[in-house]
Amino acid sequence: MQVENDQSYDRVLTIATSDSGGGAGVQADLKTISALGCYGMSAFAALTAQNTREVRAIHEVPPEFLKDQIDVVVEDIGVDAVKIGMLFNGELMEAVAESIARHNLQNIVLDPVMVSQSGAKLIKDEAVETLREQLFPLSDVITPNLPEAERLLEYSVESQQQVEEAARDLLEMGPKAVLLKGGHFREDQSTDCLVLDKTDEKTGKDVFWFEAERIQTDNTHGTGCTLSSAIASGLAKGDTLPEAVDKAKVYITGAIKAGSRYSIGSGGGPLHHFHNFWS
Template identity: 50%
Template sequence: MTTEVNRYPTVLTIAGSDSGGGAGIQADLKTIAALGAYGTSAITALTAQNTLGVKAIHAVPAEFLEQQLDAVFEDITVDAVKIGMINTIEVAKVVATVLKRYQPAFVVFDPVMVSTSGAKLIQEETVEVLWTELFPIVDLITPNIDEAEILTGRKIRSVEEMKEACEQMLDRGCKSVLLKGGHLIGPVLYDVLAQEQQEVITLQSDYIESKNVHGTGCTLSASIASYRALGYDLQNAVKHARIYIAGAIEAGKNITTGKGSGPLNHSYSPVKMQIRS
């Protein structure tokens, strides 16, 4: 007789720690919990950070990162992986090696390169390693416009140029790209979702006036991973994640946390922890 095993849908976040709590590992775990999944983590770097900006970055040794990842994968069934801050070549290679070893069902990579405050979070030489080691093996990358410009070497000033940049990234080996257009300020915000051998989709939402947008990219990618862990297909995971983000921004727009760009309200509508067998 087969015994049915109940467990939580589980997301592993591989990212940097934000001591201010608004982005990185902290934002990811809040998001995963709010959407009814179980969060595990592996920290790639420590940051001395608050709502005003990043004061210092301390990289976690690559061998210790690998130990964190092995510890999770060897014991816990991981349904989806979110990757955030990868700031050194050694860390990029370790993450790629571990993903190839365990082959999780879904991986989303938010290629964090510049913080909300404008601080550069990645070494120049690491970008090429992302192209060769990580982008070909993840299921979705979620760059914003600034990051897409770094990755493609082109200026992006319109939705049409966003689509062209997505096609360029697909041509270079990405499986799927969600290019976030939040930096093109206007009454309507546009994101572009491009997948291999599928029609490019333009998604739109109303602009919400708020200074509290620290960690928006981290939260979006973590919510996509959470919805995939809960069983949604990619397009619906992206659509539901965008709805969650809009709600979190709206709920947190009039709250003061620190003196700078504050966090979203990740827990504005929490979901009970789900159970799957």
């Protein structure tokens, strides 16, 4: 007897780079998307040879092959939200921008990955301008941390009081919203600032602050990848952006707290993406 197909998946495509250690990149994205009840798909922009201590090598894929990966997913399966992670050079960024525009993809979450936790440079200097000019205007939200924001803005953000101003300056670069993450400050709370280009219909606000407990642990590898994928998953399910960020913040706090109890590798370990399922 044939079973009637009466259900559909919420589909999230990650366009990012592989992490051979499994803690960040496409691997972390797919774990997050799955843990949050969505169907994950991937388009690889590059491969890395990395572990908990270092990024030893980066191997880029040809831009045309990146576009092929996006095309076959969109044409057959469909996409409800997109998470964009590490894109090493301008040619890859141009390929992604062209694909997004050609397929009219929606719910674009861009994590502007620039430097790894171990300090390795993950984007070529000349590609930063391409990131700003071609991908920011296509993004529903960008999710930089403080060092990334400072590199994009070319000035220092030295206090919590400057965060909203910096987020508004990033908003002028074209995205519909900016989530500026305050995790690099040393307060007891980890506070992120979301600024929208127009007021949220449900709340009438255009600025939102999200606070969570700061967990003292070295196991924070892949936090940016995880948060952005969690936001994309919420958007794929129909959440508003503030709702998606709020839920993503709860999820990542739980993943960091659970991951802090584990030991893996000799460097900065990963989060526990399936903390809600493992006993």
